[in-house]
Amino acid sequence: MxxxxxxxxxxxxxxxxxxxxxxxxxxxxxxxxxxxxxxxxxxxxxxxxxxxxxxxxxxxxxxxxxxxxxxxxxxxxxxxxxxxxxxxxxxxxxxxxxxxxxVINTGESHTGENNTGESHTGENNTGESHTRESDTGQSRNKLTAKNDVWI
Structure with missing residues (x-):
């Protein structure tokens, strides 16, 4: 912590x-x-x-x-x-x-953590790193954002 x-x-x-x-x-x-x-x-x-x-x-x-x-x-x-x-x-x-x-910003449904077909590795607010695996779903809208992107 x-x-x-x-x-x-x-x-x-x-x-x-x-x-x-x-x-x-x-x-x-x-x-x-x-x-x-x-x-x-x-x-x-x-x-x-x-x-x-x-x-x-x-x-x-x-x-x-x-x-x-x-x-x-x-x-x-x-x-x-x-x-x-x-x-x-x-x-x-x-x-x-x-x-x-x-939750996907455009309200689309999906089965994974990230609808872009990419994995994401980042750091949460506790300083612990984490990785989220994704599915290979296709974006149905150009405004669908990558999901679970940490800053």
């Missing part, structure tokens, strides 16, 4: 890709992911889990088929499982997602 705090700004400085969440910590089977988002994502839903959006910097709109919610820095929203939604950020926005390990 280490006693180092996880600094969101330091982690966010390590990548530039939009709509590609990066794992910064795990708690039980849940992952805490940081993402930079800008523009519109796709309509999607997660059939098996709720999805938590926490805005760190900027403004995020989450559209639903029958309404929308606007989140500013310091605000969060829980999208219930099975609810179709479309996140939109008019300007770059930094968010945290909290979701079970293995």
């Amino acid at each position: 280490t006693f180092d705090a996880i600094n969101f700004n330091e982690k966010l400085a390590k990548f530039n890709d939009h709509w590609s969440p990066r794992v910064i910590a795990e708690m039980n089977d849940y992952q805490f992911k940081l993402a930079k988002v800008e523009g519109a994502f796709i309509w999607h839903q997660h059939d098996d889990t709720d999805e938590v959006f926490i805005v760190i910097n900027g403004t995020l709109n989450i559209e639903f088929r029958d309404g929308k919610v606007t989140l500013n820095a310091g605000e969060m929203y829980v999208v219930p499982k099975g609810v179709e939604h479309k996140p939109i950020a008019n300007n770059e926005c930094h968010i945290m997602l909290v979701e079970p390990r293995g």
Whole structure:
């Protein structure tokens, strides 16, 4: 066990890709992911889990088929499982997602930890290294991010 705090700004400085969440910590089977988002994502839903959006910097709109919610820095929203939604950020926005390990950002189903056909070796927030093996599933959407990428 280490006693180092996880600094969101330091982690966010390590990548530039939009709509590609990066794992910064795990708690039980849940992952805490940081993402930079800008523009519109796709309509999607997660059939098996709720999805938590926490805005760190900027403004995020989450559209639903029958309404929308606007989140500013310091605000969060829980999208219930099975609810179709479309996140939109008019300007770059930094968010945290909290979701079970293995959730695909576009709501697609898969059988492995990573839908890119790649393995990932990294370090978690305790300083322990870990490796996740992947399946060989194909991405069905160009916005499907590599899963389980640690920073």
